[in-house]
Structures are given as structure tokens and as C-alpha cells.
Amino acid sequence: MKEIFSELKSEKFTQAKIAESLGLTQASISRYTNGELQMSESIALLFEAKFGYRKEWILTGILPKKIDKKQELAEVARIAKQGRDLDLVPEIRDLLPDIKKLKEDDYAVLVTTIRRFLGKK
Structure with a gap:
């Protein structure tokens, strides 16, 4: 997850902006970033739909990383x-x-x- 947040940060996304885009709280995004929360399939699907990172890559590391x-x-x-x-x-x-x-x-x-x-x- 740190890789995703790092890439999104380089695209000028803040944790608050990411949270708003996904309908989550900034605190939950912070907890995902710090590894305090395990990524669920439904949250991974939100990341896939909104930012293009494949759910399978998020959950298992299976490439490709992003949706074409x-x-x-x-x-x-x-x-x-x-x-x-x-x-x-x-x-x-x-x-x-x-x-x-x-x-x-x-x-x-x-x-x-x-x-x-x-x-x-």
C-alpha cells in the first residue's frame, strides 16, 4: 500500500483527497498507509475503480499493477x-x-x- 500512496502523493493526492475520493476517512487511509489496517477486497476494489490499481495486485501482488x-x-x-x-x-x-x-x-x-x-x- 505504501507504493500506491507514494505514487498518488506524486500525483498531488493527499491522504484527505484520497479518502474523499473513496468515501473513506482520512484516518482510515492513514491506517492503511501505516499497515495498521489490512486491505479488504471491497477497499481494494474501490482503489481499482477510482485509481486504476488492480484489486488482484493490491491483494496478492499479481501483475500487472494497473488496469489498462x-x-x-x-x-x-x-x-x-x-x-x-x-x-x-x-x-x-x-x-x-x-x-x-x-x-x-x-x-x-x-x-x-x-x-x-x-x-x-
């Missing part, structure tokens, strides 16, 4: 082309304008959440 966002977006596009026309599903169609407006990081969180829900990596 271009590859992930290409996979989403491939799935969309093979599957249903999402804009024909009313529940999805109504959300598409808002989804298209998401910031890249928030979009990545959404995609990661959907993929995990569907049991896909």
Missing part, C-alpha cells in the same frame, strides 16, 4: 457490439445521456462495478 483503461474500454465496446442494442432497453436508454457525461474516473468506476457484478474481470 484503453483495453477495458475496448472490451466494453466489443461486448456492446455483440450484445443487445443497449439504447433499446428503456432502463438503460434513460441512463445513457448521464453515463456519457461522466468524468473518465467515474466512468471507470461504473464499468468496473458492472463487470464485477456480472462476474467478469
Whole structure:
């Protein structure tokens, strides 16, 4: 975890900013940094979704360390082309304008959440 926090610090993230991004307290981020708290799968997934560090790398050290966002977006596009026309599903169609407006990081969180829900990596 120290490696992640060091890298995020070099990108001008403070512990408070990291905590806010993840919906955690600054104290909990400090405890993760100092090794006082063990990283859970759900917290690792938050780091993956928000900052691109793979959950598997965080928990086990299995490389690669970060998600390839271009590859992930290409996979989403491939799935969309093979599957249903999402804009024909009313529940999805109504959300598409808002989804298209998401910031890249928030979009990545959404995609990661959907993929995990569907049991896909």
C-alpha cells in the first residue's frame, strides 16, 4: 500500500483527497498507509475503480499493477457490439445521456462495478 500512496502523493493526492475520493476517512487511509489496517477486497476494489490499481495486485501482488483503461474500454465496446442494442432497453436508454457525461474516473468506476457484478474481470 505504501507504493500506491507514494505514487498518488506524486500525483498531488493527499491522504484527505484520497479518502474523499473513496468515501473513506482520512484516518482510515492513514491506517492503511501505516499497515495498521489490512486491505479488504471491497477497499481494494474501490482503489481499482477510482485509481486504476488492480484489486488482484493490491491483494496478492499479481501483475500487472494497473488496469489498462484503453483495453477495458475496448472490451466494453466489443461486448456492446455483440450484445443487445443497449439504447433499446428503456432502463438503460434513460441512463445513457448521464453515463456519457461522466468524468473518465467515474466512468471507470461504473464499468468496473458492472463487470464485477456480472462476474467478469
